[in-house]
Amino acid sequence: MKLRSVSAAAAAAVVLALTATACGSGSDSGSNGDKINIGIKFDQPGLGLKTPDGKYAGFDVDVATYVAKELGYSEDKINWKQAPSAERENLIKNGDVKFVVASYSINDKRKKEVDFAGPYFLTHQDLLVRADDNSITKVEDLNSKKLCSVTGSTSAQNVKEKLAPKADLQQLGGYSECLTGLENKAVDALTTDASILAGYASQKELQGKFKLVGLKMSDENYGIGLKKGDDELRGKINKALEKMVSDGTWEKLVKKNFGPSGYKYEPAPAVQK
The missing domain is CATH 3.40.190.10 (Periplasmic binding protein-like II)
Structure with missing residues (x-):
């Protein structure tokens, strides 16, 4: 009897632990314990690229790393998630990522589904x-x-x-x-x-x-996509972006990732409150 009671208690404990883990995994969208999930492109050199050695490089990656650090996550606490253009809104709304930094142009259609921090880059x-x-x-x-x-x-x-x-x-x-x-x-x-x-x-x-060629056939303001209504996170990211510009990091990152092409980039755009 004693053995059966102990076994039953142990089984119950396992069930409770698994239930708690399952609930906890979705309670904080885009976060997994002390780690954070961030969406980037894996196939855009200069912006978001997964290299053959399994590392990640590009301007968007560097921006996301800076923002994550300001939010309290060191680089080794970031889980990079692939965010193809057609999947960005779904990744955010489903809570698969905390935010997306992936050459993500801000427009009215997208703003109906997700919120944006930034912009952090203006291109054409x-x-x-x-x-x-x-x-x-x-x-x-x-x-x-x-x-x-x-x-x-x-x-x-x-x-x-x-x-x-x-x-x-x-x-x-x-x-x-x-x-x-x-x-x-x-x-x-x-x-x-x-x-x-x-x-x-x-x-x-x-x-x-x-x-x-240096033409300006359209204006594309890149923003950081996040879950609609998360004003607290949006405010924190905007604050991080403003700091990135003011401390000179933004310009260093632009030159590092685009400099060899001779790209004449625009000044950092003002963050929209």
Whole structure:
């Protein structure tokens, strides 16, 4: 009898422990004990990239690391979660991440689903061309050129529908494919956010091969996405971003990640309260 009682008590304790663990894992969205889950891109050089050795690099990664430290999480307490463009809102709303830093442009449609801290970066839609090509200096020049972007890109449609309707638009599966085409002269230009273009052009193996034209075909304010209504977290992140600018870290990080491309970046945008 005694043995049965002890066994029953032990089993009950295990059940209670498992129940507590299960409840605790979802009680603080995006956090796991003393760690924090942050969404970034894994495939954007210069912004958010998972390197072959399993490390993470880029401007967004550096910004997220700085913010996390201000929130009380050292770098070794960060769990990086892949945040593809189409999944960013879901990751936030489901509590899979505490916040997302992933070339996440603030717009009215997204603000209906999530809140944003920031912005922390202002970029524009631009063109990347070969370094020795001086035939494209304005968007109208694309009317007689082959333009590349990724399938479904709003940047490509912006050019095709509004700015250079006679451009020969080639839509490929990824930016790396467009870069190969640009290098091989199969296409004449690649379009997306200037920050993304600068990130690719800054890669060691590509330095000196391409240049940004320097156009400003749209305004893209990158913000940090977080759960709607979490005003306390939003306020803390905004405070961290303001400190990052005032202590000089922001500019150092921009130069570190985009400098080799010759990217002429905008000053840090004012945080929106």
